[in-house]
Amino acid sequence: MLRRDLLLLSVPAGMPAPVKAQQHPNDAAERTPPLEWVAGDLPPFAWRAPGGARGYAHDLMLLMARQLGRPAQVTYYPWARAVQLTERSDHVGIFPLARTPDREKRFQWLVPLMTTRYVLVTTATERRLVLSQLRLLRVGVLRGSPIVRNLQGEHFQTIIEGKDYKDLLRMLVGGTLDAVYAGASMIEAAMDEYGYARQRFTTHLALGEAKLYMAASLALAPEEARRWQKAYQQLEEDGSVERLRRRYFAAEKH
Template sequence: MSLRRQLLGLLFGLLCAAAAVASPPGPPGQLRWVAGDLPPFVWQGSQGPEGYAYELALLMSQRLGRSDTVDFYPWARAVRMTEEGENLGVFPLARTPDREAKFRWLILLMHVRYSFVGRAGEPNLSLEQLRHARIGVLRGSPIIKNLQAEKFTSVTEAKDYKDLLRMLRSDMLTAIYAGAPMLQAAIEQYGYPRGEFKTHTSLGEADLYMGTSLRLAEGEAERWLQAYQQLVADGSVARLQQRYFK
């Protein structure tokens, strides 16, 4: 086989793989959920996937008479797939001005503040001091714009909170910049004592949603909203919140 034919075959294979990743299988027109490891909303636990938004998605699916699952991807890819796709949903998605017109904002999950978390025993650092420190942030998160607006000079992006915590504990970072409930849940999930960490200060806040592709059909979006409202009415949402955010 010629080198040219081998290269063409390799390119075709890569294109097919990319197409498979860009569009998870499912019935035409039906919403499919994608997510990354973002405790306490969704993560891959030792016994399988779990989390507040994960369980909420499954309960809504059951109300609709479906047996959907959640497909896991690196967070930045999950967000990009939903933005560019037709029938995808992603959570927990921060509702920010630059994202406002790119997604359908389906269900509000929580309002969060973003904080700088460092190692316990280190001196407390002000926002001005943190501007020149080594700061870690989740890849694909819009909150990096907060750091850019505040003229932070050394920002490192990581694929997930596990990687960020590893870098912080290895002295590769001075602090992690993240949503407070997500990072605290990640600390617990990955087995670190809370006493190893401290919060320096906060910067910014946002609402977190279950968001979907803009091109999701109106009728499909309405079915999921009705399922959610039924779960609110029968107390299922309150019970989930109590379990994950007590």
């Protein structure tokens, strides 16, 4: 029950309800909670490395925060929890979140990051498997990711969730999984970050794609959303965004 409802219920019968004090038009804007950022360990966009958290989206957020004169802080959680926290709050930002039809009206979409293809990866094989063969495998997917629906739509029989890409790669190499379904740029960056040579794996099939965003709680105040979007536009205009892209996606086309 909301606080105002509790106050109304506490007024004795016959007495008028408390009158709401008049507010200056700028009062609400001044009390708008600042955006708090969360992320998961999802290289190359955001992850906790030995030397400190980094990544394309992480570093972009730092630049935007500096532009706005805001504290530059990201709290890292398992991905499914980070998504839930954002959806249940009114002032939380998250990255990198795939913009999918089922999520369209559940979040505010602040800043586009890049489009990623989703691929099926196994340990190294002499030949690539076709879709009918891949359907029979134990396939790992990131917990909380909507791309599981792509697998379900293609009638994959055994789908196993992992908390992050490090977890999925560990299960794949250890034999708990036969394949991993993930964003191509992310699973490749995870291989590099967690010490797996790319030659140990084979990419068999691309199955769908999505645009990744810096997103926020649906209830985030519009003026707060506009501040961050304006900061991004300024960084794009001065070349900062492109420099970050080259640092993390040297071989990618944008």
